[in-house]
Amino acid sequence: MKRVWIGVALVVAVVLLGGCAASEETAAFSVSIDDSADETLVNTSYEATATVSNDGDGTGEHSIDFAVDGETIATENVSLESDESELVTFEHTFEESGEYEVAIGEAETSVTVLESPLSDVAEAMADLETYETRERTVMDLTTQSEYGQDAELLMDGTATGRYDLTSETAAVDRKTDTEYLGFEFYTVEAEWYEDGTLYTRERDRPDAEYEYETESTTFDDVAVDYAFPLAAVDDDPVEVNNGTVVYNGTIEDFDRLEEFLDDDDVTPGEQDEESDEMEDAIEQVTIELGIDLSSARIDYVSAIYDVDGLQFDDDTSGDGEISFDVEFVAFDESVDTTVPPEVVDATADR
Numbered sequence: 380m381k382r383v384w385i386g387v388a389l390v391v392a393v394v395l396l397g398g399c400a401a402s403e404e405t406a407a408f409s410v411s412i413d414d415s416a417d418e419t420l421v422n423t424s425y426e427a428t429a430t431v432s433n434d435g436d437g438t439g440e441h442s443i444d445f446a447v448d449g450e451t452i453a454t455e456n457v458s459l460e461s462d463e464s465e466l467v468t469f470e471h472t473f474e475e476s477g478e479y480e481v482a483i484g485e486a487e488t489s490v491t492v493l494e495s496p497l498s499d500v501a502e503a504m505a506d507l508e509t510y511e512t513r514e515r516t517v518m519d520l521t522t523q524s525e526y527g528q529d530a531e532l533l534m535d536g537t538a539t540g541r542y543d544l545t546s547e548t549a550a551v552d553r554k555t556d557t558e559y560l561g562f563e564f565y566t567v568e569a570e571w572y573e574d575g576t577l578y579t580r581e582r583d584r585p586d587a588e589y590e591y592e593t594e595s596t597t598f599d600d601v602a603v604d605y606a607f608p609l610a611a612v613d614d615d616p617v618e619v620n621n622g623t624v625v626y627n628g629t630i631e632d633f634d635r636l637e638e639f640l641d642d643d644d645v646t647p648g649e650q651d652e653e654s655d656e657m658e659d660a661i662e663q664v665t666i667e668l669g670i671d672l673s674s675a676r677i678d679y680v681s682a683i684y685d686v687d688g689l690q691f692d693d694d695t696s697g698d699g700e701i702s703f704d705v706e707f708v709a710f711d712e713s714v715d716t717t718v719p720p721e722v723v724d725a726t727a728d729r
Contacts (some may be wrong), residue, residue: 380500384470389722395435405435405436405437405439405457405459405461406435406437406438406439406440406441407433407434407435407439407546408431408433408434408435408439408441408457408483408501409431409432409434409461409486410429410430410431410432410443410484410486411429411430411432411486412427412428412429412483412486412487412488413428413429413430413466413604416490416618416619416620417471417488417489417490417491417524418490418491418492418493418619419490419492419493419617419619419694420472420492420493420494420495420617420619421474421475421476421492421493421494422470422472422473422623423472423473423475423494423495423617424470424471424616425470425473425490425492426468426469426470426525427445427465427468427469427471427483427488428466428467428468428469429443429466429483429484429486430464430465430466431443431457431459431464431465431466431467431468431484432459432462432463432464432545433459433460433461433462433464433555434462435461436461437460437461438459438460438461439458439459439520440456440457440458440459441455441456441457441458441459441687442454442455442457442486442696443455443456443457443467443483443484443616444479444482444483445469445471445483446481446482447471447478447479447480447481447482447483448480449482449614450683450705451471452469452471454614454655455467455469458630462658464645465500467483469483473490473492474588475492476493476494477491477492478490478491478492479492490505490695491645493619493672495617495622495624496622496624496670496672496675497609497612497626497670499675500609500670500675500676500677501606501609501675502675503675503676504605504606504676504677505687507542507543507544507676507710507711508711509540509542509543509544509545509547509709509710509711509712509713510542510544510698510707510710510711510714511536511540511541511542511707511708511709511712511714512539512540512542512603512705512706512707512708513537513538513539513540513701513705513706513708514537514538514539514540514703514704514705515535515536515537515538515702515704515705516534516535516536516538516701516702516703516704516705517534517535517536517701517702518532518533518534518535518699518700518701518702519531519532519533519699519700519701520681520686520689520697520699520700520701521534521697521698522691522695522696522697523695523696524694524695525694525695526694527537529556530559530560531559532557532559532699533557533558533559533668534555534557534558535555535556535557536553536554536555536556537553537554537555538551538552538553538554539551539552540603540705541714541715541716542601542602542603542714542716543714543716544602545718546647547572548571548572548573548635548716548717549570549571549572549598549600549602549716550569550570550571550572550595550714550715550716551569551570551571551601551603552566552568552569553566553569553570554566554567555568557636559617563617564583565583565584566581566582566583567581567582567583567585568580569580569581570601571716571717571718571719571722572577572596572598572601572716573716573718574578575596575597576593576594576595576596577593577594577595577596577601578591578592578718578722578723578726579591579592579593579594580722589725590727592726593726594642597722601683603680603705603708605677605680605705608626608668608680608682609668611628611630611664611666612626612627612628612668616628619672621727622671622672622673623669623670623671623672623678624669624670624672625667625668625669625670626666626667626668626669626671627665627666627667627668628665628666628668629664629665630663630664630666631662631663631664634645636658636661636663636664645691646683659688660686660687660688660690660696661684661685662685662686663684663685664682664683664684664685665682665683665685666680666681666682666683667679667681667682668680669679670683676707676710677707678706678707679702679704679705679706679707680704680705681702681704682703682704683701683702684701684702685699685700686699686700686701
């Protein structure tokens with residue numbers, strides 16, 4: 380009888396031990412680095428993201444190390460069931476430029492850390508002689524009149540600009556579609572700036588006669604203001620994509636908005652009052668700025684203005700969103716900004 384009990388005990392022990400061994404081997408973890416950037420900037424928060432998967436048959440825990448050049452920076456513990464996955468993200472700030480090896484668990488990738496071009500942009504852009512742009516302005520506002528009538532105002536304008544910074548001349552071709560109160564308006568407009576005068580030739584349909592106007596203003600008010608986002612994006616999130624640094628910033632603090640929007644250097648005559656009304660109505664500005672790393676010149680600027688109570692006239696105001704996008708398509712190439720003689724003649728008495 381004793382031998383029987385010993386045999387049974389051995390069988391049970393083998394089964395139990397076998398079960399424990401199988402249980403320990405059921406969780407099998409793998410780590411793969413996801414779309415983490417392969418370039419970043421000095422003193423900028425860098426995010427490294429990986430997918431941790433349990434490819435085994437049972438629940439288990441796994442410790443994930445985040446290492447830079449072999450030095451462990453942080454660790455995260457992950458508990459996953461069978462066939463379950465989880466994203467883990469680590470943040471790190473590089474204090475010096477160079478090439479670094481980054482590892483999340485057993486997965487590795489390389490990161491190039493670059494100096495920020497932001498401080499060089501103003502100098503690089505200031506050296507320009509000419510530039511050409513593609514511009515777009517979109518307005519989506521709900522207007523309210525003092526008579527209680529609400530209406531949607533939609534405007535989509537595209538433009539091509541040519542700016543000569545050496546001679547301080549400019550030429551802009553613009554097309555604008557506007558929908559308001561059930562009516563649609565289409566306007567074709569050409570502008571030229573020279574010697575303190577803005578010349579405008581405009582018509583609101585193909586078969587209409589051109590209307591001509593002149594206005595006293597400054598070159599700074601006519602040309603695209605590329606400098607205004609620089610202070611806004613200095614401490615904001617940054618990405619590096621295929622040789623372009625993308626800065627993103629959102630300003631909603633009142634004092635910072637005032638400082639950002641205030642332009643004491645521009646004295647555009649009648650434009651001052653309109654600019655003040657626009658500034659008073661802006662509640663938030665969202666900016667995206669793209670800079671070419673090789674040249675430190677601006678690729679594009681996008682700005683979205685959230686407005687509340689933008690005054691159009693004495694009895695109508697509007698709330699909504701105005702966006703402005705400009706792409707710099709050429710630098711330091713010959714541009715024609717000459718005011719046509721017929722435009723000068725047509726505006727001679729205006």
